[in-house]
Amino acid sequence: MTDVVDVLTRAGALLPLLAQGALVTLEIAAMSLVAAILVAFVVGTARLSAISAIRVAALVFLEIFRGTSLVVQLFFFYFILPLHDVRLSAEATAVLAIGLNLGAYGSEIVRSAIKSIGKGQIEAALSLSLPRWITFSRVILPQALMIMLPSFGNLAIEIAKATALVSLITITDLTQTGHNLITATGETSLVWLIILLIYLLINTPLNLFVSWAEKWASRSRQGKSNAV
Amino acid sequence: MPFDVGFALGILPILLKGAVVTVIATFGGFAGALVGGAVVAAANRSRLLVLRLFARGFVYVVRNTPLLVQLYFVFYVLPGFGITIAALAAGILGLSIHYSAFTAEIYRAGIGAVPSGQFEAADALGLNLWQKWVLVVAPQAIRPVLPVLGNYLIGMFKETPILAAITIIELFGAAQDVAGKTYRYNEPYTLVAVIFLLISIPCSLVVRRLDTTRKRA
Secondary structure, eight states: OHHHHHHHHHHHHHHHHHHHHHHHHHHHHHHHHHHHHHHHHHHHHHTTOSSHHHHHHHHHHHHHHHHSOHHHHHHHHHHHGGGGTOOOOHHHHHHHHHHHHHHHHHHHHHHHHHHHSOHHHHHHHHHTTOOHHHIIIIIIHHHHHHHHHHHHHHHHHHHHHHGGGGGGGTOOOHHHHHHHHHHHHOOHHHHHHHHHHHHHHHHHHHHHHHHHHHHHHHHHHHHHHHHO | OOOOHHHHHHHHHHHHHHHHHHHHHHHHHHHHHHHHHHHHHHHHTOSOHHHHHHHHHHHHHHHTSOHHHHHHIIIIIGGGGTOOOOHHHHHHHHHHHHHHHHHHHHHHHHHHTSOHHHHHHHHHTTOOHHIIIIIIIHHHHHHHHHHHHHHHHHHHHHHGGGGGGGTOOSHHHHHHHHHHHHOOOHHHHHHHHHHHHHHHHHHHHHHHHHHHHHHHO
């Protein structure tokens, strides 16, 4: 009993600083998610462009950012951009690298979702002589977004996990706070255990979102096929 | 600072030595994940609730926490319990544990795709558990998921730079070493990126090819 109390008091002493680190993790994750979704839409739609140069450029981008790992990209941006007189804070570098890397993965979500919309939808829009832009924004995109939603939830989970790597470029996120606390207190096992739990805490709502979005997407798709 | 080709060629042997460690870690981790995933998948189908809960919990925790933190856990926490292993062994163990959660899910999908008639036929023929699973189910369950496993092998290869964080001098760690000693960042990090691309792009093309020929067959 006293053991449990002892562990809890020790954990309680560590929590305030770890919570601060978790806040930094959440901040970077949120900004990276916005960046990644932006990149995903730009690259994903570019992959489907009618102009072959744009398609090729998007494919090259995708292969480069998927073919090397996020760690390498983080270090590349952190150390090599300043050599070309591009000076970004560590946080901005982190958001840029995570946004580009996971945005590249996300572009496949966008591309496959748009491609999965039936040809009939496009033909119907054409026969109604809707302009191309309206066809895309009012007919294809709303249906594609529904299909994308669960995958973007998973992307958010991947991003939350990927932020742990920013500790390697001097940002005091949750993981780096753990290192600092261990140096200060020597509580190795307890600190890493709490950190694992905090990452679980961050990702559990995202998991719930993914399963909700999956159900919602499949239900509304069924509803549509019943109507037809 | 311009890219110095001479310097780049000079450090190439050091980086390639690191690349050997990368390859060892990748295949070691993948072998561990193939076995670990089978254990988790088996636990998932167990009649014992405790084992099933353990398998679910394991997969959930591993999939929702960063690999980096898992590696720190293996590297820094295990010694506290009297288990001291070399950094590379800890890295391979960490990769194995992490990817077991994913291979377990792949196996589950593969097993789920085997028609139930196959299980029933094996039972009707009086095959024992080993014959049923290894000779009947496994060959049918694994072949369709081979491309997925291949993709995870490539994915694992690309994640090995994280191992540098637990002091393993693999390809990326070697580059960090060079950069730290010479204060030249351009050449080592660019070379690492190029080497990764040179290996991972052909590999993903091979897997894609495998996938399309399988679908056609």
